[in-house]
Amino acid sequence: MAKNKPVLPSSKAPEPVGLYPHARRVGNLLFLSGVGPRERGKKEIPGVELDEAGNILSYDIEAQCHAVFRNVRYILEEAGSGWANLVDVTVFLTNMQDDFGIYNRIYAEYFQDNQPCRTTVEVNKLPTPIAIELKCIATIDADGQGQQ
Template sequence: MTTSSSDPIHSNSAPEPVGLYPHARRVGNLLFLSGVGPRQKGQKQIPGVMLDSHGQIADYDIAVQCRAVFQNVRTILEEAGSSWDNLVDVTVFLTNMKEDFQTYNRVYAEYFKDNQPCRTTVEVNALPTPIAIELKCIATI
């Protein structure tokens, strides 16, 4: 993990970005995370996602995806010198608000019982990989 405040931050444990961007960037005492999904480093299988023979989502478990995303966020935060308790703002992207919001909201409450950052949840048409949730976070260091 690189930690200079002028350099991008790349996690050694989080899944690789799907484009040319860092896992996070520090500006002063703020840490801005790039979008984080449930993929796992070095694995093709995405937690909670079943793909058909064409690589399209056949079925998925939003609770499993939520837990995987939250673990990835925690990993990036900790490797960057921050922590879960330092999250101050979370933007959540769901691909199916109608079907997934209740479960996502329940799992979210389990993880954010003590620290309650500001939160925005929006529905998007699609995400860059076959996933149903992605988080964009800001934390303090």
């Protein structure tokens, strides 16, 4: 059962791009590594168009937001937690000026019932050609099951 494993991989979320787990459990807390919008087993990133050198030509922040929230949900559920158990979310955007309004609207759709603490910051660049990444902390109930 997930509660006995401190490092928790996901079979649905995108493969890590470095040496880190999708999540780590400490007591009843679940810490997620940075989660982006990539899809497991695919090189393409939802809503991103790249040139031959890998530079971003265009991107759709709405598509990336939906993809990153889906990936967070995959990790939470496979680790024995759930969306309602999120307590803290740190959001990294590469273009706060153009993307914050869209992201904030979509965020509100996903977090109507559960409103974790949130910090949103702009960063110059993320490790892959993405425009958003989330760093999350959630709880896991004593029985290893989260709320759905």
